[in-house]
Amino acid sequence: MAGRARELTRLWSKYAGMNLLTLIRSRRSAAIEIGTDVVLNVAVVSTSLLLAQRFNGIGQWDKYQIFFMLGYAMTVNGALNIFFGYNLRMISRRIGRGQLDHMLLQPQPFWRTFITEGFMPFSEPSVLVIAGAFMGWSAARLPAGVTALWVIALVANLIASGGIVMAFQVIWGAIAFWAPMSAEEISSSTNRMVLQLGTLPLNVVATGLQATLVTVVPVGLTAWLPARELAGPGGPGLGALATPLAAPVFLILAVLTFRRGLAHYAEIGSQRYLSFGHRR
Amino acid sequence: MTSVAWPVAGSIRRLGPQARAIGKTFSLSAIAALGDSKLRLLDSALRIVRVVVLLALWRSILGHGETANGFGLGTLLTYTLVGELFAEQLSAGSDFGNWIWEGSIVSKMVYPFTVVGQIIADVAGQWTFGFVSVSIPILVLAPLLGVDPLPADARALFAFIPAIALSVIVGLAIDFILALAMAVYDLAPWLVANLRAAIAAVLAGTVIPLAILPWGLGTIFQWLPFASMGSAPLLIYTGSGHVARLLLVQTGWAAVMTALAAGMWRASRERLVSHGG
Numbered sequence: 381m382a383g384r385a386r387e388l389t390r391l392w393s394k395y396a397g398m399n400l401l402t403l404i405r406s407r408r409s410a411a412i413e414i415g416t417d418v419v420l421n422v423a424v425v426s427t428s429l430l431l432a433q434r435f436n437g438i439g440q441w442d443k444y445q446i447f448f449m450l451g452y453a454m455t456v457n458g459a460l461n462i463f464f465g466y467n468l469r470m471i472s473r474r475i476g477r478g479q480l481d482h483m484l485l486q487p488q489p490f491w492r493t494f495i496t497e498g499f500m501p502f503s504e505p506s507v508l509v510i511a512g513a514f515m516g517w518s519a520a521r522l523p524a525g526v527t528a529l530w531v532i533a534l535v536a537n538l539i540a541s542g543g544i545v546m547a548f549q550v551i552w553g554a555i556a557f558w559a560p561m562s563a564e565e566i567s568s569s570t571n572r573m574v575l576q577l578g579t580l581p582l583n584v585v586a587t588g589l590q591a592t593l594v595t596v597v598p599v600g601l602t603a604w605l606p607a608r609e610l611a612g613p614g615g616p617g618l619g620a621l622a623t624p625l626a627a628p629v630f631l632i633l634a635v636l637t638f639r640r641g642l643a644h645y646a647e648i649g650s651q652r653y654l655s656f657g658h659r660r
Numbered sequence: 661m662t663s664v665a666w667p668v669a670g671s672i673r674r675l676g677p678q679a680r681a682i683g684k685t686f687s688l689s690a691i692a693a694l695g696d697s698k699l700r701l702l703d704s705a706l707r708i709v710r711v712v713v714l715l716a717l718w719r720s721i722l723g724h725g726e727t728a729n730g731f732g733l734g735t736l737l738t739y740t741l742v743g744e745l746f747a748e749q750l751s752a753g754s755d756f757g758n759w760i761w762e763g764s765i766v767s768k769m770v771y772p773f774t775v776v777g778q779i780i781a782d783v784a785g786q787w788t789f790g791f792v793s794v795s796i797p798i799l800v801l802a803p804l805l806g807v808d809p810l811p812a813d814a815r816a817l818f819a820f821i822p823a824i825a826l827s828v829i830v831g832l833a834i835d836f837i838l839a840l841a842m843a844v845y846d847l848a849p850w851l852v853a854n855l856r857a858a859i860a861a862v863l864a865g866t867v868i869p870l871a872i873l874p875w876g877l878g879t880i881f882q883w884l885p886f887a888s889m890g891s892a893p894l895l896i897y898t899g900s901g902h903v904a905r906l907l908l909v910q911t912g913w914a915a916v917m918t919a920l921a922a923g924m925w926r927a928s929r930e931r932l933v934s935h936g937g
Contacts, residue, residue: 412851416854419858423862427714427861427868430874431717434873434874438720438721439720559699569706577709580713584717584719584720585712
């Protein structure tokens, strides 16, 4: 166990070093990369943010509850970009382009490559810092207040939401095993779903659609449902367990789907592989 | 008489093959978009679900009879619905940046018709997919969603036609300028495209009418070119804006952005970098 942790830490520090080298190769590219990330992430939450500010809330939620939900969504996305950058979050690209071979060739288990290779702690943390500050600022203004139990529930929900986003990406992205060209960009579509629908207060939609958006397309679990349970007037109740309990189900589904795809890949390989890593 | 007729006849003869080439490019682009991937339907589904959620948002914010900065609930619902119906036209963009990035611009430049003509034909062809998979379903769903998709009156409908044409001109000119800037400053096309979409989402007013924005942001944003792309046609369609003033501002931006794009093209054409695949 300790050996595994040591190995993970060693790999993360290696990838962190490479990320730093990439970032500092030019001041201009570093500024562009960090600046655009911040603009993109703020723009994603802008609709709900501006509406909540203008109308002092949306529906039954006051503006601080909405702000908290948006800070939560940005935190989840910011953390995932740090840990799963370099197209790991957009797994259909790796699969569809035949770049999975680069991961399979490495003398280590695939899962370890998956959770370490996309580590980008230097080019991505700006969003996480802004999101964390925004979430903290709005949390301090919530009716229930911040307690130790609340913080534990928050951390558990953030990790679970991140796991659900990645599981959702992998489940859909695995289609690229069977349709490498046409599904190469499917992860972009599912990512857009998470970013665009996950930042809207879904309590305003009909129950049927709401149920779909927390099960079949679980974007409601990436911010809205956890925020509803954490930002409500009574503090976190049993509802705060919903997302942490749902996460393992989605992760198991993701592992099963990916394994099935990988078995198919082992038989047919990739016709799109080029030695310099790009696609045909 | 003959000396006048000859050049005109010559122009028409030259226009024939050009029109045919544009028509063919349009068809190829439309077929490619339709047949490219059934998985693109996911994006279409997302757009439809998103508009359903946005309509529900407006209903949760405004009750019947209530107004926000002069916008009643019915107007806001029509504004959002029509904004999604014409989403691709109100934020018109092309693959020009990708052509430069991939190096295919080299082949495009030796095709026997203008690059601008190719861009327009390609973009219009790509719209077919969105029209079939998003606009028509939304239009069919409109009565079920309780939204009146019709324009405010006949005058609004007639003014909407030039307004959306001007919106497309401004959008494509901005796209052209950004693509050239991308090549000159060596930026990644997806970065520029994402950034443009993100900025336009807030500044264009296609989701939230600019007048409703907090902190008086709308009073500044309404004069920017992005407002001429998104907000102006929708305000005209819903009868919520001063038609002549909106069309005048749009015409001004269309002229400025087109001139800027043409100037940049002349200046950077020879220095254009083909990035390679």
